Amino acid sequence: MLTAEEEQEIKAELAHYPNTQAVCIDAMMVVQRSRGWVSDESIRDIADLLGMSSADLDGVATFYNLIRRKPVGRHVALICDSVSCWIMGCERVRDQLCTRLGTALGGSTADGRFTLLPIVCLGACDHAPVMLIDGDLHTDVDEQRIDQVLQKYI
Amino acid sequence: MDKPLTSKLRGDGTVVDIAAYERAGGYEGLRKALGLQPQDVTEIVKRSSLRGRGGAGFPTGLKWSFVPMGANAPSPKYLVANADEMEPGTFKDRVLMEGDPHQLIEGMVVSAYAIQASIGYIFLRGEYHLSAQRLRAALAEARARGYLGSNILGSGYSFELYLHVSAGRYICGEETALLNALEGKRAHPRTKPPFPQVSGLWGKPTIVQNVETLCNIPHIVANGTDWFRGLSLSEDGGTKLYGVSGKVNRPGLWELPLGTTIREILEEHAGGMRNGLRFRGVLPGGASTDFLVEEHLDTPMDYTQVQKAGSRLGTGTMVVLDDKTCPVGMVWNLEHFFAQESCGWCTPCWSGLAWTEKILLAMEQGTAEKQDLEVLRFQTKFLAPGNTFCAFAPGAVEPLQSALKYFSDDFRRHVDEKRCSWRQ
Numbered sequence: 338m339l340t341a342e343e344e345q346e347i348k349a350e351l352a353h354y355p356n357t358q359a360v361c362i363d364a365m366m367v368v369q370r371s372r373g374w375v376s377d378e379s380i381r382d383i384a385d386l387l388g389m390s391s392a393d394l395d396g397v398a399t400f401y402n403l404i405r406r407k408p409v410g411r412h413v414a415l416i417c418d419s420v421s422c423w424i425m426g427c428e429r430v431r432d433q434l435c436t437r438l439g440t441a442l443g444g445s446t447a448d449g450r451f452t453l454l455p456i457v458c459l460g461a462c463d464h465a466p467v468m469l470i471d472g473d474l475h476t477d478v479d480e481q482r483i484d485q486v487l488q489k490y491i
Numbered sequence: 492m493d494k495p496l497t498s499k500l501r502g503d504g505t506v507v508d509i510a511a512y513e514r515a516g517g518y519e520g521l522r523k524a525l526g527l528q529p530q531d532v533t534e535i536v537k538r539s540s541l542r543g544r545g546g547a548g549f550p551t552g553l554k555w556s557f558v559p560m561g562a563n564a565p566s567p568k569y570l571v572a573n574a575d576e577m578e579p580g581t582f583k584d585r586v587l588m589e590g591d592p593h594q595l596i597e598g599m600v601v602s603a604y605a606i607q608a609s610i611g612y613i614f615l616r617g618e619y620h621l622s623a624q625r626l627r628a629a630l631a632e633a634r635a636r637g638y639l640g641s642n643i644l645g646s647g648y649s650f651e652l653y654l655h656v657s658a659g660r661y662i663c664g665e666e667t668a669l670l671n672a673l674e675g676k677r678a679h680p681r682t683k684p685p686f687p688q689v690s691g692l693w694g695k696p697t698i699v700q701n702v703e704t705l706c707n708i709p710h711i712v713a714n715g716t717d718w719f720r721g722l723s724l725s726e727d728g729g730t731k732l733y734g735v736s737g738k739v740n741r742p743g744l745w746e747l748p749l750g751t752t753i754r755e756i757l758e759e760h761a762g763g764m765r766n767g768l769r770f771r772g773v774l775p776g777g778a779s780t781d782f783l784v785e786e787h788l789d790t791p792m793d794y795t796q797v798q799k800a801g802s803r804l805g806t807g808t809m810v811v812l813d814d815k816t817c818p819v820g821m822v823w824n825l826e827h828f829f830a831q832e833s834c835g836w837c838t839p840c841w842s843g844l845a846w847t848e849k850i851l852l853a854m855e856q857g858t859a860e861k862q863d864l865e866v867l868r869f870q871t872k873f874l875a876p877g878n879t880f881c882a883f884a885p886g887a888v889e890p891l892q893s894a895l896k897y898f899s900d901d902f903r904r905h906v907d908e909k910r911c912s913w914r915q
């Protein structure tokens with residue numbers, strides 16, 4: 338079931354578009370903001386609300402990088418692996434993060450604190466390497482700064 | 492030197508709010524535009540010789556002139572700001588949106604007025620959280636002051652503008668794929684024709700324009716075409732946001748006359764190569780542009796000259812390759828991106844790029860064979876313009892084809908020595 342707040346937030350978006358399908362990505366992002374991910378049940382609920390088939394909606398969900406169809410940790414760390422960050426040593430940063438947190442890229446820590454995922458260029462290439470944790474951009478993350486950054490997320 | 496796009500930006504990273512924007516002459520371009528006929532605004536933009544800053548470089552005023560006008564034109568018409576900015580190495584539109592969101596909003600209202608669009612969207616990539624927050628606040632401010640909504644500044648013209656936050660995929664930046672994304676579909680590109688100017692969002696006339704392009708519009712209307720052309724060192728008008736990333740002393744972003752040379756940008760603004768490193772090559776305009784090398788350093792960064800040198804101006808944000816970074820590894824990284832981001836609609840692209848990436852990875856890991864070099868060359872021809880459904884695949888092989896030309900020894904050495912000599 339969608340919560341009353343979720344439904345209200347989705348319906349507010351409907352005013353911006355001429356049909357209901359156009360809000361389906363917004364709708365999934367609304368649910369993801371409150372629950373961390375989009376479950377099969379949420380797919381069915383949103384599809385019902387917007388008059389789409391669940392299969393069509395899942396087809397849209399799986400196309401986009403930021404819609405998550407699996408549960409994630411309390412914080413999601415997206416590590417840029419595109420070209421400028423690669424030149425500036427993002428592979429080393431990634432390896433160190435994986436070691437520190439004891440999980441591989443794509444996985445979550447055992448305590449459910451972090452999920453580590455790769456992401457394409459975050460548009461801050463002049464301050465590479467870059468990562469995005471939840472909504473915050475962290476720039477110039479070298480091996481020294483990693484611990485400092487991680488401490489902010491408990 | 493005039494820097495219309497960035498002179499208002501604050502050094503401390505805070506936003507230019509509506510009061511500060513108005514104090515600096517903001518929304519004057521809009522006032523002036525509303526006193527002109529819509530077609531006259533298009534004519535001014537045409538004469539300014541502004542070309543698109545999103546990568547393809549199409550003349551902006553000319554694009555607008557294809558939109559059906561008059562009482563019998565289809566309605567509503569739409570204007571979309573392309574704020575997807577996912578081209579690796581590119582970080583210019585984010586700076587404009589975070590620092591001075593009203594400049595984009597004013598640019599959109601003026602442009603919408605010119606084509607008589609009544610609804611607009613800012614199509615923003617999902618990772619740009621700060622841009623989203625600041626655009627939302629600015630949209631509310633602009634609405635409260637009568638710059639958006641019905642009967643703008645008492646002119647009788649009405650325009651609604653909404654923020655659409657995308658959920659991420661590089662192909663969404665391609666303008667017809669973007670239309671499908673906005674309609675809530677998988678973002679596969681559409682066949683052209685019909686062109687969006689005639690049949691775009693929900694089948695209605697639609698103009699899609701890059702953020703930096705739109706930000707130029709109010710200044711052109713306020714200050715005139717002669718002024719705008721005078722900003723440039725080349726035949727096309729205006730300044731350009733140029734960025735540099737990689738191992739230079741001062742990576743960053745600068746607004747400079749269109750046609751500033753690569754050498755000046757790299758040496759004077761980016762401070763040259765870091766200690767102990769030498770310049771080897773540069774992607775002049777993002778990941779999907781051909782490498783240029785030392786012999787091209789005096790090339791002016793404008794549409795015509797970069798093309799003459801064998802590449803594209805693209806987004807104008809350069810990625811620098813130094814002599815201690817492996818060119819094969821760099822190209823593998825680029826093709827990994829393209830293979831992953833291919834939308835999967837047409838076979839040459841998704842299959843060809845996956846194959847290309849596999850070979851480059853094998854080279855890095857020391858398992859590639861001699862004939863693999865031929866396969867890479869074949870792929871650059873196979874994915875050339877005309878063989879795939881959209882411009883994504885030809886763009887994807889641009890860095891590869893030029894790397895095979897300029898860094899062929901490095902590719903051969905990876906195959907002969909069965910390892911990457913840059914890795915320990």
Ligand SMILES: Cc1cc2nc3c(=O)[nH]c(=O)nc-3n(C[C@H](O)[C@H](O)[C@H](O)COP(=O)(O)O)c2cc1C
Pocket residue numbers: 542543544545546547548549551573574575576577578661662663664665666667699700701702704705881882883886
């Ligand atoms: C694969 C691909 C990705 C693109 N990504 C972007 C983008 O992120 N931002 C952008 O403004 N244009 C992008 N473009 C170019 C757009 O298709 C379109 O030409 C542009 O938005 C038009 O605006 P302009 O004339 O103001 O540059 C992309 C093109 C392709 C083929």
Ligand code: SF4
Pocket residue numbers: 662680832833834835836837838840841879880881882883884
């Ligand atoms: S060229 Fe690639 S991105 Fe473009 S339609 Fe074909 S598969 Fe999709």
Ligand code: FES
Pocket residue numbers: 417418419420421422423457458459460461462465466467579580581
């Ligand atoms: S390449 Fe990492 S932020 Fe652009």
